[in-house]
Every structure is written in C-alpha cells, then in structure tokens.
Amino acid sequence: MEKLVEELRAQIARMDLKAKRKYNLNKQFLDKLYSVYPFNKFEYVITHLIGTNTINLDQYLKIRNGYLERNKYLYVFEITAPRTFGETWAQRHLNEVVPELKRPSTTYDANYVGQYDFWFNGIRIEVKASRAVKRQSGEALIIKALSSHSKCGFDMNFQQMKPNCCDVFVWIGVWRDVIRYWVLSSHEVATNKHYSTKQHRGNKGEGQLWLKETNIEEFKPYEVTVRNILTAIEEKGKR
Incomplete structure (x- = not known):
C-alpha cells in the first residue's frame, strides 16, 4: 500500500498545478474522500491521472502489476x-x-x-x-x-x-x-x-x-x- 501511495504521489507531482486544482488531487481532499468499494481514493486518482494524460495505459498496467506482485497474498x-x-x-x-x-x-x-x-x-x-x-x-x-x-x-x-x-x-x-x-x-x-x-x-x-x-x-x-x-x-x- 505504501509503495502504491508513493507512486501515485509521484505521478500527481508531475501534473500541472491547474490540473491538480481542477481535479481536487490535494492530500487534504483525498484524505476526506468518502469511499465505498470499489470506489476509493486510489481509483479516483488513477482515473484522473489517465484522464489528464499524466500516465498512459501501459504505465497504469506497470503500476498495477507491481502492486499485485508486492501484495499477492x-x-x-x-x-x-x-x-x-x-x-x-x-x-x-x-x-x-x-x-x-x-x-x-x-x-x-x-x-x-x-x-x-x-x-x-x-x-x-x-x-x-x-x-x-x-x-x-x-x-x-x-x-x-x-x-x-x-x-x-x-x-x-x-x-x-x-x-x-x-x-x-x-x-x-x-x-x-x-x-x-x-x-x-x-x-x-x-x-x-x-x-x-x-x-x-x-x-x-x-x-x-x-x-x-x-x-x-x-x-x-x-x-x-x-x-x-x-x-x-x-x-x-x-x-
């Protein structure tokens, strides 16, 4: 979980300030974001990282596969x-x-x-x-x-x-x-x-x-x- 958070934060850091404000990707907002399975703050962030072309599908799959490997059990x-x-x-x-x-x-x-x-x-x-x-x-x-x-x-x-x-x-x-x-x-x-x-x-x-x-x-x-x-x-x- 910690590794995934680090990766997503690094991706958010690459976004321009205007996009961050538009999509509410600051830490305070994400910490308060109400979650109901399967919709949570990680799904919210990843959706917007792809939607703003900050990451592409291949990059998303790399993040996903790395997470699955680290958390197989x-x-x-x-x-x-x-x-x-x-x-x-x-x-x-x-x-x-x-x-x-x-x-x-x-x-x-x-x-x-x-x-x-x-x-x-x-x-x-x-x-x-x-x-x-x-x-x-x-x-x-x-x-x-x-x-x-x-x-x-x-x-x-x-x-x-x-x-x-x-x-x-x-x-x-x-x-x-x-x-x-x-x-x-x-x-x-x-x-x-x-x-x-x-x-x-x-x-x-x-x-x-x-x-x-x-x-x-x-x-x-x-x-x-x-x-x-x-x-x-x-x-x-x-x-």
Missing part, C-alpha cells in the same frame, strides 16, 4: 471470520501445497474424534495460521496488513494449540507478499519458552504462542520451504 487479509481463515483457508492451502496429507478419520485412527487436521503415515498433524499485522492499530485488517520488509512491530498469534492431541504442528504465517512455514513437534511447542497456557481459564492442555519482530528469529530452525514441509513432518513425527 493481500486477499488473505480480506477473510475476516477467524474460523474461516484459521480452518477453511489454512487447511485447504496446506493440502494444496502438500497433497500427500490425508484428512483424518477412524479408518486411519480408531481414536480420532476431531483432535487434529491431517494424517500422514501414522503422524497426527495440526495446522495453525496467523497473519502479520501492525501492532496497536485500530484499522481494518486489510489496512494494517504488513509486508515481509516492513519495519513495523507486528503480532502473529498461533492459538488454541493442544500439544497432547497431535504429533506435529505446521504453522503458516502470512504477509502481504510472502507465506512462511514452520514445522514443530508437539514437544517443541509445549516446551518453548514463548508458549503460554494462560489463553483460557481452567484450560486443559491448550495454549498459544505469539510470534513478533522481537522473537521470530528464534524460530528460524523450524522454518521450512514449501517443498520441505512433508520431509520436516516425517522427521518431527518420528521423534
């Missing part, structure tokens, strides 16, 4: 329902990139009653996902979404984890431009110094863990590429 932040994101999107995404994972059932595990999300060669796998968002921001989720290069403080919460109900955890972290993966054994989660069991009163083996800019590097040993997720699951599941 921004659509994930549009999912506002926690369950839809944490379960529906995350589980579907992991199964798409690792199709070898099977949906659990009593066919594979006679004791299965919904405790975990996937099964692979006797390994019980739980999926948790979270999104990197600007800390202490009251803005909408899609506005406070961060890129992986942002210097802002961020919060990424993996919650409702029950290490006693699975063998391996797969964490999915979503930024506007990248998706990162971590694979940990249930023991590594339960014994991690950042793991907290204080999420709910009287909880029975359930906890949460916050990844922040201050501790995310500590989890580097658990991070894997998408191609190595299954290998890591097998390795962690054997411990």
Whole structure:
C-alpha cells in the first residue's frame, strides 16, 4: 500500500498545478474522500491521472502489476471470520501445497474424534495460521496488513494449540507478499519458552504462542520451504 501511495504521489507531482486544482488531487481532499468499494481514493486518482494524460495505459498496467506482485497474498487479509481463515483457508492451502496429507478419520485412527487436521503415515498433524499485522492499530485488517520488509512491530498469534492431541504442528504465517512455514513437534511447542497456557481459564492442555519482530528469529530452525514441509513432518513425527 505504501509503495502504491508513493507512486501515485509521484505521478500527481508531475501534473500541472491547474490540473491538480481542477481535479481536487490535494492530500487534504483525498484524505476526506468518502469511499465505498470499489470506489476509493486510489481509483479516483488513477482515473484522473489517465484522464489528464499524466500516465498512459501501459504505465497504469506497470503500476498495477507491481502492486499485485508486492501484495499477492493481500486477499488473505480480506477473510475476516477467524474460523474461516484459521480452518477453511489454512487447511485447504496446506493440502494444496502438500497433497500427500490425508484428512483424518477412524479408518486411519480408531481414536480420532476431531483432535487434529491431517494424517500422514501414522503422524497426527495440526495446522495453525496467523497473519502479520501492525501492532496497536485500530484499522481494518486489510489496512494494517504488513509486508515481509516492513519495519513495523507486528503480532502473529498461533492459538488454541493442544500439544497432547497431535504429533506435529505446521504453522503458516502470512504477509502481504510472502507465506512462511514452520514445522514443530508437539514437544517443541509445549516446551518453548514463548508458549503460554494462560489463553483460557481452567484450560486443559491448550495454549498459544505469539510470534513478533522481537522473537521470530528464534524460530528460524523450524522454518521450512514449501517443498520441505512433508520431509520436516516425517522427521518431527518420528521423534
């Protein structure tokens, strides 16, 4: 978002003063411009930049493609329902990139009653996902979404984890431009110094863990590429 704003401001700066006044492209007006999807201040500015021949269609497409490349996962932040994101999107995404994972059932595990999300060669796998968002921001989720290069403080919460109900955890972290993966054994989660069991009163083996800019590097040993997720699951599941 910041990069798009910079590009549009640079284009506005190239417009002559008369055109700026005619089309109300000053910052004060744009900040107060009432927006209803899909009409917003960016649509307003781009329309007038093309209409005044400040940019042509090819230049617009270059700006657009650059924005899409920098924000390829921004659509994930549009999912506002926690369950839809944490379960529906995350589980579907992991199964798409690792199709070898099977949906659990009593066919594979006679004791299965919904405790975990996937099964692979006797390994019980739980999926948790979270999104990197600007800390202490009251803005909408899609506005406070961060890129992986942002210097802002961020919060990424993996919650409702029950290490006693699975063998391996797969964490999915979503930024506007990248998706990162971590694979940990249930023991590594339960014994991690950042793991907290204080999420709910009287909880029975359930906890949460916050990844922040201050501790995310500590989890580097658990991070894997998408191609190595299954290998890591097998390795962690054997411990």
